[in-house]
Amino acid sequence: MKRHVRDEFYVLGEGILTHEDGEPHCRRPSTTASLRKFRFSRLGPLGEPNSPALISKLGLAMTAGPEQGDDQIANRIPAGYTYLGQFIDHDLTMDATRTGLGTEVTVDELLQGRSPALDLDSVYGRGPYSADRVYYDSDGVSLKMGATEPVRGPGTNVPLDGFDLPRVGIGATRKERRIPLIPDERNDENLAVAQTHLAFLRFHNRVIADLADDGVPTSRLFDMARDRVVKHYQWMVRTDFLTRVVDTAIVDDVFTNGRRFFEVPGSAGPHAEAGSEALPGDRPTMPIEFSVAAYRFGHSMIRSAYQWNRIFRRGGVVPGTLFLLFVFSGTSGNFDAGASLEDLNDPNSGTIDRLPTNWIADFRRLYDFGGAGIPELVIPPEESNLARPIDTLLVDPLRRLPAGSFGARGTGPVQDEHRNLAFRNLTRGVGLRLASGQQMAELFGLEPLKPADLLAGNGGAVFTDLTPEEETELTTRTPLWFYILRESELNGGRLTGVGGRIIAETFHRAIEGSKISIVRDPFWRPTLGPNPGSFTMVDLLRYAFEDRPELLNPLGG
Secondary structure (H helix, E strand, O other): OOOOOOOEEEEOOOEEEEEEOOEEEEEOOOHHHHHOOOEEEOOOOOOOOOOHHHHHHHHHHHOOOOOOOHHHOOOOOEOHHHHHHHHHHHHHOOOOOOOOOOOOOOHHHHHHHOOOOOOOHHHHOOOOOOHHHHHEOOOOOOEOOEEOEOOOOOOOOOOOEEEEOOEOOOOOOHHHHHOEOOOOHHHHOOHHHHHHHHHHHHHHHHHHHHHHHOOOOHHHHHHHHHHHHHHHHHHHHHHHHHHHHEOHHHHHHHHHHOOOOOOOEOOOOOOOOOOOOEOOOOOOOEEHHHHHOHHHHHHHHOOOEEOOOOOOOOOOOOOEEHHHHHHOOOOOOOOOOOOOOOHHHOOOOOOOOOOEHHHOOOHHHOOOOOOOOOHHHOOOHHHOOEOOOOOOOOOHHHHOOOHHHHOOOOOOOOOHHHHOHHHHHHHHHHHOOOOOHHHHHHHHOOOOOOHHHHHHOOOOOOOOOOOHHHHHHHHHOOOHHHHHHHHHHOOOOOEOHHHHHHHHHHHHHHHHOOOOOOOOOOOOOOOOOOOOOOOOHHHHHHHHOOOOHHHHOOOOO
């Protein structure tokens, strides 16, 4: 689940692309403007825009289907990976120069800060030695965490320190007081990604504590901790996250044999600046096909409701619905259980400014701790949550997003169609003239999907009202996002073909081009967690929360 508020895309070799009133526009940036824009590139050719009628029908069909039960899901990915994927996206697209764009930021820092890299700048900002020290604790190296708001109930009537994001806490309005003290406020747009961010704060602080116990001097403590945290994170993304959502054969090929299409080392590429060539240490760009199509696969993994903790689950007060995950956040919500969609349009509505204690995540329900060997971390299967398969269906709540989730909070009425996440994704692809699925398949030397498969799929979106002309349009120049989801749907819910190749090569380049990089340090191996030499998201959580059930699930049950 992403917060898509970017209205302009600076694509190298093309200019600044915008999408206004359904029409694409392009303008040439000044040198200063180009430095201050996030750097995109175009991997494939320009596509021919799809018709508005087809886009509208696709958007409705993709948000119309019933949600499968867990017993119908073949690709059984724990639901936490849905929001880990969103957290990773915000890391890749974080603007590390958002604050202090004046004299504090050199041209080199500006370029690095506007390039995609898998380096946790969404957690660290520019570090404690800059204006971003506001995110750090009084020791100058640990990251701040926040306390929850007490609410009535056993075990919830006390504030719990370290279980909410740190917040500004002062200001004339609730909106000001609720602002999270983290570098990327997108990580507080829904509760699941906010609690994921909190886990990474704990992870860093645990590394800091262990290094300090080992006698590392204060002058080296932060840099050593960041290096250790980022490398373990990159390892987890490459070996755990990517292999769950992408065909392992594609991931292994790219990380073993290198990239074949995107910023190939030693090759300038079709959209590179004259005289340039891609080198491992160069600042990477981000393919617009990745950002606007391929990586939006995570939207199909979202469930309409979750068994969130012992209180908010089936058989509890209410399940943790997707809408409530928006409500209990500072960027999209107001921490008020009785809020309506209209209430959330007012950022000052509600009566409290922090996460209520009874909404702390039970991580055991979001990830599978079955191999931990700690009985208190294992829950019955019916109490856990699986992600939806990666396919062409989105759950119905994504047809009516809160305005805060796409940056339109407080701007007045929003048309229903513009609240539809599928419609928004497809429309943006049209505006940026993305290549069709068939064009990208040709570029990669792949056999394109057959028209019958594109129309019928395998349990995904169903079309009942396409005209013959629209059927031809859909099957000959398929919108790239829909094409990638249909590929996955026909592959048992895992990305393959066009989508798998774009994802794997972009991640490889993002890790290669990071200042800290396991791709450029191929002999590095993880040392933290219960299984040295291996490191998964469960290992990260076990280490960050000290293998203590009362921290991974402070509400019990």
